[in-house]
Amino acid sequence: MKVLVIKTSSMGDVIHTLPALTDAQAQIPNIQFDWVVEEAFAEIPHWHKAVNKVIPVAIRRWRKQLWQTWQSGEWKQFKQQLKAEQYDCVIDAQGLLKSAWLTRLANGPKLGLDKQSAREPISARFYDSPVAVAKDQHAVERIRQLFAQALGYSAxxxxxxxxxDKTRFPKQECTDDQPYVVFIHGTTWPTKHYPEPYWQALADQVVKAGFKVLLPWGNAVEKQRAETIAASVTDKSTGSGIKVLPKMKLAELAGVIAEATAVVAVDTGLGHLTSALEVPAVSLYGPTSPKLVGAYGANQVHLCASDLEQLTDGAEQTIEPAIFKGLTPDVVWQSLIQQLDVAQ
Known part of the structure; x- marks a missing residue:
């Protein structure tokens, strides 16, 4: 059986789709998936053994360069790739107008969320068979149920x-065999950033406990933050320490995360990658809620700043974003200790 999946972005949304492929492979052993995904995330589907071919799309870039995209032939080449196969089923796992439009271009019966279930109800008009899936549940479960109905098995x-498939992640020589904790501190929304002074205090506690702290980064701002956090650690006498990683490709960073004792992450795609790698983690939520799109799976702790607002009264230190004031390093450390115990 040959199925095309349309799930273009974001990193977290792409990762949330993977358990549905695992379910389908268990129920239909000969199933193979092709996957349409944004070029920035094109390596992720390859990490699942049920995926045969990845078809990169560049909607984000093409929108900014419409004439150049048309002139270069990129759009034509993409359509040729998309139409090269006849599929037994085409599943729009995103429920947006842009993904429904791509779904309509492919060859095969087209399924997706109905107008009551999709994020953009108009997308349901593009499918041969819209599917009803309850909204008030985690995104992973919604996609698992969508695939089950589309492919004819019980979720x-x-x-x-x-x-x-962890064999796809090259082992990184960056830790000297010392157990380490990864701090995933970078995210797109400024309001989702955990305060820098809190990262610094937490790093100090982790290093004093005998673990190395590793700090990845993806752009100049994140690199500066990582260097600031690293410079703050005061106790290096234990032989532990803190390290700012070099710029890494996604698969290389996945290799680092996969070998971590634990991870502390803000609400970002790499936090979802951590949960997909089944690494114990503490995820920090400020203006967002983990209920429907939080880190999913075993040994994933969610700390919500909104649950701790009553602790901010009387605090003298100015903390930005202010919503995180009550989610102090000590609160995070107590949860992290438990995750470190789980991993050992």
């Missing part, structure tokens, strides 16, 4: 598995 009630 499992057990927790989903991402089933990443």
């Amino acid at each position: 499992p009630s057990s927790t989903g598995h991402f089933s990443l």
Whole structure:
């Protein structure tokens, strides 16, 4: 059976789709998936053994360069790739107008969320068979149920598995065999950033406990933050320390995360990658809620700043974003200790 998946972005949304492939592969052993995904995330589907071919799309870039895209032939080449196969089923796992439009271009019966279930109800007009899936549940479960209905099996009630092929992640020589904790501090929204002074205090506690702290980064601003956090650690006498990683490709960073003892992450795509790698983690939420799109799976702790607002009264230190004031390093450390115990 040959199925085309349309799930273009974001990193977290792409990762949330993987357990549905695991379910389908268990129910239909000969199933193979092709996947349309934004070029920035094109390596992720390759990490699941049920995926045969990845078809990169560049909607984000093309929107900014419409004439150049048309002139270069990129759009024509993409359509040729998309139409090269006859599929037994084409599943729009995103529920947006842009993904529904791409779904309509492919060859095969087209399925997606109905107008009551999709984020953009108009997308349901593009499908041959719209599917009803309750909204008030985690995104992973919604996609698992969508695939189950589209492909004709009962959705499992057990927790989903991402089933990443870890052999695709090159081992990184960056830790000297010392156990380490990764701090995933970078995210797009300024309001989702955990305060820098809090990262510094937490790093100090982790290093004093005998772990190395590793700090990845993806752009100049994140690199500066990582260097600031690293410079703050006061106790290096234990032989531990803190390290700002070099710029890495996504698969290389996945290799680092996969070998971590634990991770502390803000609400960002790399936090979802951590959960997909089944690494114990503490995820920090400020203006967002983990209920529907939080880090999914075993040994994932969600700390919500909004649950701790009553602790901010009387605090003298100015903390930005202010919503995180009550989610102090001590609060995070207590949860992280438990995750470190789980991993050992």
